[in-house]
Amino acid sequence: MDTRPLGDLLDTLGEPTLRLLTAPAGLTVPVSEVLLYDAHAPLPPRAPGALLLAVGVRADEAGQLVGEAAAAGMAGLVVRGADGPGDGPVAEAERHRLALLAIDEDATWHHVHLLLAEAIGARPAPAGGGAALNDLFSLVNAVAAAVGGATVVEDPRQRILAYSTVPGQPVDEPRRQGILGRQVPDSPENTEQYRVLFASQSPVRLAALGEGELPRLAVAVRAGGETLGSLWAVDDGTLTPDADAALVRGASTAALLLLRARAAAELTRHLTGDLLRRLLEGTAEPDAAARDLGLAPDTPVRVAAFALDRTVSAPDGEQAALRLLDLVRLSCEARYGRHACVLVDGVVYALLPVTGEGGPERQRRLAEDIVRRAEQALRVLVRAGLGEVVPELAEVRDSRRDADLVLRVLGPAETVAAVREVRSRVVLFRLTEVMRAGREVRAGAWREVLAYDDAHGTDYARTLVCWLDAGGDMARAAKLLAVHPNTCRYRLRQAQAQLGIDLDDPDERLVLWLQLRTLAGLRGGASAAPPTG
Template sequence: MTVTHRRARPPMDACTLEELLDTLGDPMLRVLTAPAGLTTPVSEVLLYDAGAPFPRSAPGALLLTVGARAGEVGPLAGDAAEAGMAGLVVRDRDGQPDTVAAAKAHGLALLAVDEDAAWHHVHLLLASAIGSRPGPEGSGAAFGDLFALANAVATAVGGATVIEDVRQRILAYSTVPGQVVDEARRQGILGRQVPSSPENTEQYRVLFAAPGPVRLAALDGDELPRLAVAIRAGGETLGSVWVVDDGHVGPDAEGALTQGASTAALLLLRARASEELSRHLTSDLLRRLLDGTADPAGAEHRLGLAAGTPVRVAAFALDGAVSAPDGEQTALRLLDLVRLQCEARYGRHACVLVDGSVYALLPVAGAGVAPAHGGTPARAKPRVGEEPRAWGSGGERHKRLAEDIARRAGKALRVPVRAGLGDVVPDLAAVRGSRDDADLVLRVLGPDEDVAAVTEIRARVTLLRLRELIGEERALTAGAWREVLAYDTEHGTDYARTLVCWLDAGCDMARAAKLLAVHPNTCRYRLRQAQQHLGIDLDDPDERLVLWLQLRTLGGLRGSDRA
């Protein structure tokens, strides 16, 4: 086992078990016992390796019991306590009474993770949660540290420095006084992006193919040469470090640059882990908002929304009529595609995969800003179910976004993707209702429809809900509609469909006959026969309404050919 940055004792500002649980929480992490209390400081997270020496000292560490067999976890508690660790992390199945008792006896916390959780994912989330807590001086995040690193490299190497990611976006740059810069560096910093050109492309090809630092000639007479090195970790290229070479770089410039790239790799990996943790937390929060178990207070800030922003839920799903080769993996790819498109438009964004559907929270842009006609301030929020017309084409933009995502995802996954948009709701407290709307839209979309908003197909959604509600009540399922269907089955008549077409046509005989493709006299005759044989009073508007509603919802009949 390799232990890095081991401390003699946890610092006073270390993350505590309580803060760790607040950050990750159930179901990711559960406390089985904490004899020293939840204020126990946690300094780091370690992976247990049965083939490596157990650490002598690891104060405040959490030990993930990777690969420990049944019955081995309990004995590990003694070694962990001797090393000064804060606790052990086990899978649910390993949290047996004897394990809990052993942890209590040694004063160790015992935490459990889900049975199916991957240990490397657990390690990443725990390490990120512990490392992301700001220190007492308000130490910055990884990207803030990159600016400090750029200054350190510039000082050590002797030239103005920039740090880029693999897409040539400038993440940080040095600000050491007196160092020479050229116009290419100025323009890159202003745009935070290296300008694209065939010459630049060739230099990056040479840089990323080289095993170490390379010296690159100036691209034109107004630029200076560069000394650059790729940033790598475990064979993966993460970015690059570039230094302006005005002829005054130090003799050990390449060594200093290599060391700087190694540190940059650690910072970029930490930033990636922090980003993954942030995505996990926002996804978990959205999941709980959608099922109504999260407290909406403060959730807007955590999701990156302005206070009082109206939102709507968009639901995306693979077309159930088409089987995907690997449904679960395809759904995860759909999640990535939806998140990518939403983040491109809204920045940090919450998306989550629940029961095969991908849900995205779409903010209504400009809420409470646009004035109504005549200069009077517009109402700050819409009522539930109301499209915010005073705010422009927010609904239309959401529809276009959903259509674009469905089209792109369907093409990439080679499986049709459908999308439903729920109602706009005034705040996160009502977001569950918008999710229910989006789910209903997916259920009622016709075979030739890929995307729809609930406001566009409200009638179909309402009939679906009525059918479900009526079907739950015995008194509401009784009525003449059953007798009509039974009579048709027994005598080979077509009274049920004739009644539905006539009622769908607003009791217009000519229109009903057209729907049935028969002569109006035939339609009139069938209606008279139905009344005579079944005792239906078609002159009673209440009876007509109930009969039509039951035949449409419970019988599944409709006058048009549209499904």
């Protein structure tokens, strides 16, 4: 999990967005996440490193909340309505050694939450090329010192990968917002500057795009003809005389680091995918796998399975499945960090850790979001099945089997379901498989009923299923059959007389019902499917 020292957050956001009232434990306290206070829900019992935004609580009423946040191990509390260091529950915060911060009266909580979350995440990820990305931060600091201006390195999609932190170098608002959002703000003027930059083989000087902005010196980062990104320096008029050459040297090193980060990320994804494959097959040692995946051995997990509609034809289906794997992986990585996903026989499996209250519900929403975005991107129907939550990795195969069964029983209009939502269908499906595999359970009166209907044009099988589906209620059965109740009674008497069925025997009723439902494929009011086996 990414963390930032409290002091870094204050330097990055600054006033008036965020003001420090007191920090009794110092500014090096690590901050790991941002939580929104909900007066109608209890605080999590443990949330070490969290910043709690006191939504709906004025500063002068936040004394009790200070104690609750400290008890949960949080790093600090953010309040509204405190104008200076002496306002708010400062004494309580100092007594509990909890940082107390304030936001401007005009700031919206959701905006502050977004800025803080982005500022905490504005660091190189520790997994999947983390060493190379850490080196990028060192590189841009070295380049910034060499050229004399604040520097960033971006990928081809204008996402900021690393930025310099050399003290005293001026920056403007677009750079600040780019760092916070890890993305260069989009505009037609920006698009034109990137077109000019990527068309050039040497550094280009780019004019300021608006009032209060500074010019830029930029160069494309390339390797073997492939554009890997770009390196930018803010030009406030004090760049060194050899800034162009220094930027070119920096771009050459950046290309090597970006290639290394890509290779490391791909290797990490391959290794975690292979590890998940072995877990699903039952050939991986669970405790070792948990360590490699960064999970505690007793972390509850579940498997989510994603599959394309079966009408997608190969080779289009194979390409679409690979794109689906990328989409599922990126979505899960955004939610969980480093993540294990793998494509097996056309199905994408993701291992989802279950943490905190409401975890299964959040995962269902995640699956719904993935399915929705996959359908938009691939223009193909995508379905998802969520297995049961299991208490540890050693039982992950059970959750995988659940997820596979959910995919098998989803109806034409259904795209996402958890196994507990379709449990009856799953049980009947498994019963069908078992009954079709055993000669002794395939035998019985159900075959005689179907054969009699075929030979005499009667409808005894469907009448029996409707009556049994209706729990013996003659009126409901007749309604399912769209006949008069007397007709239904007559058919049942004839079926018993002609075929020797004893409908007074509960065991015979149960077996006949299961066989007609599973082996003949009959449902109340539906036609019979040809029996198999």
